[in-house]
Amino acid sequence: MSELKYSVELSAFWPPADRCVPGGYRKPMEIEQMLDALAGIDGLDGTEIYWPGDFDDPVAMKSMLDERGLGVASVGVDIFADAQWQKGALTSADTALRGEAIQRHKDAMDAAVVLGVDTLTMWPGQDGFDYPFQSDYRALWQRLTDGVREVGEHNPNIRVAVEYKVKEPRSHLLVSNVGKALTLVHDVGLANVGVCLDVGHALIAFENPGESMALLDAYDRLFHVHMNDNYREWDYDMLPGSVHLWETLEAFYWMDRLGYEGWINFDICPFREDPVRASQETISMARQLMRAARELDHDRLETLQKTGDSVAICTLLRESVLKG
Amino acid sequence: MSELKYSVELSAFWPPADRCVPGGYRKPMEIEQMLDALAGIDGLDGTEIYWPGDFDDPVAMKSMLDERGLGVASVGVDIFADAQWQKGALTSADTALRGEAIQRHKDAMDAAVVLGVDTLTMWPGQDGFDYPFQSDYRALWQRLTDGVREVGEHNPNIRVAVEYKVKEPRSHLLVSNVGKALTLVHDVGLANVGVCLDVGHALIAFENPGESMALLDAYDRLFHVHMNDNYREWDYDMLPGSVHLWETLEAFYWMDRLGYEGWINFDICPFREDPVRASQETISMARQLMRAARELDHDRLETLQKTGDSVAICTLLRESVLKG
């Protein structure tokens, strides 16, 4: 049985904004308040923090986390929130801007070492395009693979988990889905460069998240997992299982079956919800679904999967998961 | 508490075909075989039948149904399967073709009378367009409203339930969603012309099916319900609740809350599934979800809905519906 740890990322507690409400949907909290709130969530093991938005002093951050018994799922690297990278960071045609984006990853890796964290999450969110004809795709891809390789080579002991997403904030991102991520990772060719599967991003790429986990695992590249839910056409970062109950359960089932060891980070974005209560419900649902996934009759399920007997599988799921 | 009856439509038993497998995914059954199969499904009250594809002799059909204790949810009218109507039936610019489509509805109404059925399902599936610039939309809408009115006036005792759908077999259908359906119905202005809400069609129109039911009910136009599931971008006609568990449950909740009295017809399309087993699982799931919907704490739910407290609602649903 795989050993899983659960985190809610710190940014779930920052006041969210969007283009309609640029001033933010709620009042900001102090960092210590946010960490206290996290520490109070039943069943939570830690958090995920962004460099340098959430912290720029790893020693101080480590001490604040240790005091509260909070682990760190992964260090995320912010190369998307600064307007200077609005047309690309790792793929920028501007050598200085691109170098700065790469350097930020190296600094974050160094910070991760101080924190005692072995996983970096890289999300090239501004590396993409918006309009037809806008980009020289060959040049972008070349800069991307070179950039990721340079990051990976900085410290082979830190695993770099590249997070794919099909859109937002650009209408098209380069590392859009599990297949593009694997193509990138294969080109990079380093043992410490793999993939962060975000269940919500898999859904908006019309993937079955469990399938994508199995595919990444087949190439030993399932490095990290994010989880949340949405309506498949946009990344609403809703509470996990609140829309796609079955596919979320199936993701837990596959993490278990594949022997995934590590963290699930919940990167929910509670625009109109209290982040503390949203985090608690997220963890409660996750733990309940993991139990349900383990209690499914795996032998029978695997037998039914051999012939793809979807009706019998629906019956099994209904009887196993739903009350009365 | 509303009194619901469950049917599976007869066409679920016809061998499905698509453009990849035009020869069909399985062997055809005889009509009596199909009715026997329906009669054997536990918890099923009847079926829905198409005029004239499923039957053209209402007396003979009534006798076959009565023998097996099967009720009829509604008589569907087929104005889409004949290639002559490929560019429109009720909206055809060809007066003869359009007249034939209207007449077919009148004949179906007469057959319904013989069967003792009070609801007709009208689905103008070929009435739409595919290409930009292809159509004179004003003329189409005029012919549509006039045609539906003429049908409705034929027999005020038969309720005409217009079924909306956003696409397929055309890339754009005219009566695409609940709002267009209500606009049509208002224009027609007859008490016996309302709407058939197909839960799957609501989902592919990015509606919340429960919301659409409530809207139709506000104007006393929720005449009939079809149910099935899909992935929201295409009408796969999968088993209900197999993808959208929560929204399907919510549809049952609203049928109960609105006091919907009548049939839910399951128009599943089991391409690769045994139709008998698929129908049984459909009915079992439906009955279980209806029970679950009724057992929800309605008072608490309505209180939480007042402030839109989605976190507490997620908790309530998880604890009420899921085991463990």
Place this chain on the structure above:
Amino acid sequence: MSELKYSVELSAFWPPADRCVPGGYRKPMEIEQMLDALAGIDGLDGTEIYWPGDFDDPVAMKSMLDERGLGVASVGVDIFADAQWQKGALTSADTALRGEAIQRHKDAMDAAVVLGVDTLTMWPGQDGFDYPFQSDYRALWQRLTDGVREVGEHNPNIRVAVEYKVKEPRSHLLVSNVGKALTLVHDVGLANVGVCLDVGHALIAFENPGESMALLDAYDRLFHVHMNDNYREWDYDMLPGSVHLWETLEAFYWMDRLGYEGWINFDICPFREDPVRASQETISMARQLMRAARELDHDRLETLQKTGDSVAICTLLRESVLKG
């Protein structure tokens, strides 16, 4: 031939933000700078301004506009940017909040009178829901229709154009598409309450914008037009025609054919583009497409539409619109 006027809305010049770049994609401009920029755009007749975000003193604003020869397409009412309305404005269960939202519309109408503008744009952007089971849809719809009616009754000489949109900032908005908008307008039952068709919003509702214009016109409710482009699953507010050239051209064709008299307001959102150059290209494209729409062989087109001859229509469009 219909007389059209072109505006770019003032908010196109505000620095856009999103949840990834909450600090904004560029530096803010002063209001006078923005108006100067608008006045310098060749072929532009005016702007569209939001109450009270863009102005709260109509006399001062009128004077600034007059100095530059800028007309006003419509006064937009902001009931979405203030976090207090994050769970609904016109539909809020909180009587005070709801009253404030209605009052804001009345104030905006009074300001419109001072400006000499006859059209108000109402966009209930926070009036919707995010999660299954979150809302009592009946109560929401009732408050919405009552609220819109109260606004409309405030001044029958000001046309209230309700702008529909299927999503954003909520995952589901109540007034989601042209059919829901017409249902609302019919329920309200006032001659001065109609619809603002936003071409981009029509596209994300999987509508053909020309069809929706024709439908609104059939009920004399095409009060106002917004235009921009996107990829159909999200409202990217891109330059018009930059993705959907044919459907944009078709929208111009229908405005001409329906004799639409009035403004087209371009509500582009140039996240990573210079707003001045983006506005100029928008107007240049619009004028070119309107010329192209008028130069199409309307007689031949209407003949081909009678039989829906899409191949001949493709040929006609290719030969009429494309060089070479």
Place this chain on the structure above:
Amino acid sequence: MSELKYSVELSAFWPPADRCVPGGYRKPMEIEQMLDALAGIDGLDGTEIYWPGDFDDPVAMKSMLDERGLGVASVGVDIFADAQWQKGALTSADTALRGEAIQRHKDAMDAAVVLGVDTLTMWPGQDGFDYPFQSDYRALWQRLTDGVREVGEHNPNIRVAVEYKVKEPRSHLLVSNVGKALTLVHDVGLANVGVCLDVGHALIAFENPGESMALLDAYDRLFHVHMNDNYREWDYDMLPGSVHLWETLEAFYWMDRLGYEGWINFDICPFREDPVRASQETISMARQLMRAARELDHDRLETLQKTGDSVAICTLLRESVLKG
């Protein structure tokens, strides 16, 4: 300048059916009639034919083609139309069925040798799944990679172009997008196994087709091109450029820029259109767009792409491509 050849696939002339009109949208033609029709299309160089649906005697077929001066773009292999493979062909758990699917590819390769054709198109259209939990994804992917490898090894002189598609006829296909296709091809590891990019399939996977071409070219895997158009949520196989003019033009631009040498096969599916006229318009549009793509100011475009100047690119496209 790359040398392109244009084909329309023979199946465009077969009467299309769908689940609404299983009897077909028009009368069948004799094979010689279809070839005569193809031979009469101005600007067309050949066709693409399916083994064994279109032909099972390569000598006879070659003679019919030669008589009419028709080349062959590629031999397609039909492992989807026979109901026996409805739950998978190359991935079937049934050893005999899977072996038959592999053997059919080998036979098709042998037929291609007789025809003098060097490209096989492999489309694993039934290799996927429909329901959550339905499949053991690891086993499917293993069988798929092994199967494709076995096919590729049969004759290293025949290029095997794997065609990806995200859905239809299953709701989820395994080889769903360009990234998954490249992952497969990399795993297979044979020089003669690459990818067939279908522009319509790229669009429904929310890809920019030009980007996907550039990515495939970066790994020397752009083996074959199919082209058609759609509305991005379903593969309608409409006339190229009839919806996505700019992205279609951009695909031509990239084929030119990448020096793609070979065939573009138009696999349109004219449900309600005359296939001869549809094919002629397809070829006319394609040739016009290729000319337009070549006449764009490539130097200026590449300069603008360096900074991603989308406004200037819109201006350039408008002025270069649109009349007046």
